[in-house]
Amino acid sequence: MPHPGHLPRRVWAALLSQLLRPPSAVCIRAVGCYSQVAEAVLTSQLKPHQKKPNFIIKVPKGTRDLSPQQMVVREKILAKIVSCFKRHGAKGLDTPAIELKEMLTEKYEDNIGLMYDLKDQGGELLSLRYDLTVPFARYLAMNKLKKMKRYQVGKVWRRESPTIVQGRYREFCQCDFDIAGQFDPMIPDAECLKIMCEILSGLQLGDFLIKINDRRIVDGMFAVCGVPESKFRTTCASMDKLDKMSWEDVRHEMVTKKGLAPEVADQIGDYVQCHGGISLVEQMFQDPRLSQNKLAMEGLEDLKLLFEYLSLFGIAEKTLGEKLRTTETEVFVATPQKDFLRERLKIIAELWDAGIKAEMLYKNNPKLLAQLHFCENTGIPLMVIIGEQEQNEGVIKLRSVASREEVIIKRENLVAEVQKRLSES
Amino acid sequence: MPHPGHLPRRVWAALLSQLLRPPSAVCIRAVGCYSQVAEAVLTSQLKPHQKKPNFIIKVPKGTRDLSPQQMVVREKILAKIVSCFKRHGAKGLDTPAIELKEMLTEKYEDNIGLMYDLKDQGGELLSLRYDLTVPFARYLAMNKLKKMKRYQVGKVWRRESPTIVQGRYREFCQCDFDIAGQFDPMIPDAECLKIMCEILSGLQLGDFLIKINDRRIVDGMFAVCGVPESKFRTTCASMDKLDKMSWEDVRHEMVTKKGLAPEVADQIGDYVQCHGGISLVEQMFQDPRLSQNKLAMEGLEDLKLLFEYLSLFGIAEKISFDLSLARGLDYYTGVIYEAVLLQDPAQAGEEPLNVGSVAAGGRYDGLVAQFDPKGHKVPCVGLSIGVERIFYIVEQKMKTLGEKLRTTETEVFVATPQKDFLRERLKIIAELWDAGIKAEMLYKNNPKLLAQLHFCENTGIPLMVIIGEQEQNEGVIKLRSVASREEVIIKRENLVAEVQKRLSES
Numbered sequence: 001m002p003h004p005g006h007l008p009r010r011v012w013a014a015l016l017s018q019l020l021r022p023p024s025a026v027c028i029r030a031v032g033c034y035s036q037v038a039e040a041v042l043t044s045q046l047k048p049h050q051k052k053p054n055f056i057i058k059v060p061k062g063t064r065d066l067s068p069q070q071m072v073v074r075e076k077i078l079a080k081i082v083s084c085f086k087r088h089g090a091k092g093l094d095t096p097a098i099e100l101k102e103m104l105t106e107k108y109e110d111n112i113g114l115m116y117d118l119k120d121q122g123g124e125l126l127s128l129r130y131d132l133t134v135p136f137a138r139y140l141a142m143n144k145l146k147k148m149k150r151y152q153v154g155k156v157w158r159r160e161s162p163t164i165v166q167g168r169y170r171e172f173c174q175c176d177f178d179i180a181g182q183f184d185p186m187i188p189d190a191e192c193l194k195i196m197c198e199i200l201s202g203l204q205l206g207d208f209l210i211k212i213n214d215r216r217i218v219d220g221m222f223a224v225c226g227v228p229e230s231k232f233r234t235t236c237a238s239m240d241k242l243d244k245m246s247w248e249d250v251r252h253e254m255v256t257k258k259g260l261a262p263e264v265a266d267q268i269g270d271y272v273q274c275h276g277g278i279s280l281v282e283q284m285f286q287d288p289r290l291s292q293n294k295l296a297m298e299g300l301e302d303l304k305l306l307f308e309y310l311s312l313f314g315i316a317e318k319t320l321g322e323k324l325r326t327t328e329t330e331v332f333v334a335t336p337q338k339d340f341l342r343e344r345l346k347i348i349a350e351l352w353d354a355g356i357k358a359e360m361l362y363k364n365n366p367k368l369l370a371q372l373h374f375c376e377n378t379g380i381p382l383m384v385i386i387g388e389q390e391q392n393e394g395v396i397k398l399r400s401v402a403s404r405e406e407v408i409i410k411r412e413n414l415v416a417e418v419q420k421r422l423s424e425s
Numbered sequence: 426m427p428h429p430g431h432l433p434r435r436v437w438a439a440l441l442s443q444l445l446r447p448p449s450a451v452c453i454r455a456v457g458c459y460s461q462v463a464e465a466v467l468t469s470q471l472k473p474h475q476k477k478p479n480f481i482i483k484v485p486k487g488t489r490d491l492s493p494q495q496m497v498v499r500e501k502i503l504a505k506i507v508s509c510f511k512r513h514g515a516k517g518l519d520t521p522a523i524e525l526k527e528m529l530t531e532k533y534e535d536n537i538g539l540m541y542d543l544k545d546q547g548g549e550l551l552s553l554r555y556d557l558t559v560p561f562a563r564y565l566a567m568n569k570l571k572k573m574k575r576y577q578v579g580k581v582w583r584r585e586s587p588t589i590v591q592g593r594y595r596e597f598c599q600c601d602f603d604i605a606g607q608f609d610p611m612i613p614d615a616e617c618l619k620i621m622c623e624i625l626s627g628l629q630l631g632d633f634l635i636k637i638n639d640r641r642i643v644d645g646m647f648a649v650c651g652v653p654e655s656k657f658r659t660t661c662a663s664m665d666k667l668d669k670m671s672w673e674d675v676r677h678e679m680v681t682k683k684g685l686a687p688e689v690a691d692q693i694g695d696y697v698q699c700h701g702g703i704s705l706v707e708q709m710f711q712d713p714r715l716s717q718n719k720l721a722m723e724g725l726e727d728l729k730l731l732f733e734y735l736s737l738f739g740i741a742e743k744i745s746f747d748l749s750l751a752r753g754l755d756y757y758t759g760v761i762y763e764a765v766l767l768q769d770p771a772q773a774g775e776e777p778l779n780v781g782s783v784a785a786g787g788r789y790d791g792l793v794a795q796f797d798p799k800g801h802k803v804p805c806v807g808l809s810i811g812v813e814r815i816f817y818i819v820e821q822k823m824k825t826l827g828e829k830l831r832t833t834e835t836e837v838f839v840a841t842p843q844k845d846f847l848r849e850r851l852k853i854i855a856e857l858w859d860a861g862i863k864a865e866m867l868y869k870n871n872p873k874l875l876a877q878l879h880f881c882e883n884t885g886i887p888l889m890v891i892i893g894e895q896e897q898n899e900g901v902i903k904l905r906s907v908a909s910r911e912e913v914i915i916k917r918e919n920l921v922a923e924v925q926k927r928l929s930e931s
Contacts, residue, residue, distance in 0.1 A: 183868030
């Protein structure tokens with residue numbers, strides 16, 4: 001029995017009188033009451049640190065502990081990432097987890113609702129940082145720095161909506177690399193992509209692809225398709241869902257929810273289905289509508305320069321705009337001329353017999369450009385080209401799809417030369 | 426003038442009338458008011474992103490950015506600390522920065538006011554963790570673990586009172602090591618002290634001392650001195666200030682603010698001035714009053730055993746049994762310890778002075794039980810390294826020595842003396858990166874050679890790779906040592922091998 005000293009006297013008296021009554025309907029209710037009273041009494045009797053019997057120990061929604069096993073994996077991954085950042089000459093930086101709310105608000109436009117605020121406890125109004133980028137910008141401005149190449153590894157917090165997708169946490173780690181400063185165009189941008197490739201390759205997660213685009217091309221594309229400027233951002237938000245939804249569903253959302261005219265949506269659809277390598281950039285330069293838009297042209301110029309640097313960095317093939325390579329084809333057998341089907345068939349058989357993954361177009365007389373595009377779009381690294389000149393001289397032309405470099409080799413050395421190049425790449 | 430429509434009419438009228446009055450004492454105050462009103466008005470007039478004219482970009486009070494130089498120092502310190510933890514077989518653990526408020530409250534007794542709460546935004550009530558110990562206890566209870574030797578490095582947050590002592594931040598890093606589990610007495614406790622010694626020695630901060638005491642001895646001492654049990658904790662809090670205040674001031678506080686009888690305070694004073702090695706433990710065993718107290722005797726027995734193990738560990742001379750040591754947090758149940766750096770005796774010329782605590786810890790056997798509804802006890806002992814304090818000391822040392830640290834680890838710089846060699850530089854640097862070599866180049870199409878050389882000298886890059894017309898024609902590359910300015914010519918195809926050779930030799 002709970003110690004009487006801890007209950008108000010009248011409650012205790014009421015409790016006792018209930019217990020001493022003979023059983024009756026009233027008593028059943030009284031017994032029910034007694035249970036509730038008893039639980040309340042028991043609970044209030046407990047010292048604060050003795051919680052209710054059904055107290056569950058847990059972490060906040062959207063957060064998690066990392067067990068020792070998980071820590072080992074994390075440490076290895078972070079070490080590889082930071083090592084790459086350092087290899088590129090980045091300096092480490094650390095900023096506080098809490099920032100003045102006024103530093104963060106309005107930097108994220110629509111995402112303020114997702115920020116964790118600290119309770120107003122009489123001092124400055126604070127929030128937990130939402131990413132590492134705005135704090136970096138704040139650091140640069142605060143210290144009046146004009147140039148900096150920095151990396152930062154740290155936790156960020158986002159109050160995502162309750163329907164948490166698997167793997168989407170409210171507290172999670174980010175590894176950022178940024179180059180601040182005015183430099184000659186596209187060199188820092190190329191380095192960022194080089195770093196992404198080095199890290200993803202180094203972590204051995206399998207084949208990957210980096211999609212690139214340009215804000216100015218997006219805006220230019222919207223403009224020439226007839227999207228009203230006031231709807232640019234909201235159309236963007238719809239377009240962003242293309243990695244999760246089909247074009248039909250996205251188009252539907254654009255028309256019914258975002259209020260775009262169906263023709264406008266259709267025109268956007270023509271563009272957004274395009275992806276490819278440097279050849280697509282060239283193609284867009286020629287696009288009759290897009291070439292009218294100054295902003296889009298600026299973006300395309302920069303992308304063209306970027307692709308050039310990416311080639312020199314040896315990563316242009318990772319920046320093709322397609323889903324992860326669905327084939328592992330290593331060599332493509334091509335011809336610039338008509339009536340070379342039989343030669344192609346003989347060559348490809350030789351490659352297959354040597355265990356080399358090879359393809360060719362199922363066309364008697366394909367155009368060279370179409371064959372080139374096929375290689376770029378599907379990510380095939382090496383081309384074997386046979387034409388009249390090569391046949392007469394008893395040679396074959398090997399062409400690197402990424403760098404476009406060509407070498408002439410002897411016909412009889414085909415397999416050996418191809419194997420050599422494939423093992424080097 | 427602020428737009429009238431944005432002020433209540435009467436305020437505006439009052440403002441106008443003030444401005445139109447002839448100067449007088451009243452007006453001066455009015456002008457002051459106007460500035461305040463104007464500022465208030467101006468602020469409210471501005472769109473949210475147009476801040477007050479004197480908008481200052483800053484970090485929250487009590488927090489700071491770590492510059493690249495500071496990051497290099499911190500990384501070195503943390504690497505040494507974690508290496509020691511690993512050497513003793515600890516596993517790494519990470520817990521969230523935010524915890525359910527109910528997990529943290531009442532674990533710290535008096536310190537709740539110092540916790541950062543998150544705003545109630547409709548979900549769970551959350552707080553920023555105050556230390557790494559309570560989250561560890563929560564982890565043990567949540568996963569029903571009975572034993573664990575873990576280390577954890579992470580930030581913690583405390584809303585310290587506005588009078589911030591130099592080096593006392595509101596967001597700071599802690600490195601914790603804890604051994605949870607029922608083991609034979611004092612062995613884990615001794616290992617914790619051994620770890621503290623290894624770390625402090627390894628960081629080369631100079632001479633240090635670890636004060637130890639025992640919660641039971643503190644409570645026993647209070648009891649035999651006549652302190653009422655209800656005043657134990659508050660007396661403890663006063664005693665904790667002995668590292669900052671003199672005994673006279675602490676005694677004064679005990680009597681005037683905490684309501685202790687003067688004789689009681691005096692008796693406490695007799696004890697707290699005592700400190701020494703194993704011999705003091707023996708002495709206290711014989712103390713007529715203390716030996717009457719069962720709890721104090723238990724504490725002394727454990728300390729005696731502990732000193733025996735510390736001797737075997739070779740660190741007994743670093744340890745001082747100090748009866749004035751109290752420690753603020755209430756979850757300690759047994760041995761408690763605190764490490765302080767001692768000023769260089771050669772400089773001070775006198776007794777070593779305490780510069781401040783750089784590490785602390787103790788035994789806390791009841792904390793996990795507070796989480797576990799069934800009250801299963803998991804005894805724990807641990808330590809926390811005060812990284813910020815150590816960091817501050819190392820930084821000060823470096824300043825006085827004029828040491829300059831490299832903020833990058835770049836080994837090779839790719840340069841050219843001529844124009845139009847960007848593409849060659851890009852190819853060369855990619856080759857170096859792909860071979861795992863740390864390399865940089867200027868983000869300039871046509872940089873001047875001198876600027877590239879200065880960049881290397883300023884950032885401490887030891888080796889340059891130079892490509893120019895002549896080199897390209899001859900199929901070679903020039904390697905240049907930045908320090909000695911010596912140059913060698915190597916074959917283009919041997920670039921990676923030659924660079925790796927020179928880097929490994931240096």
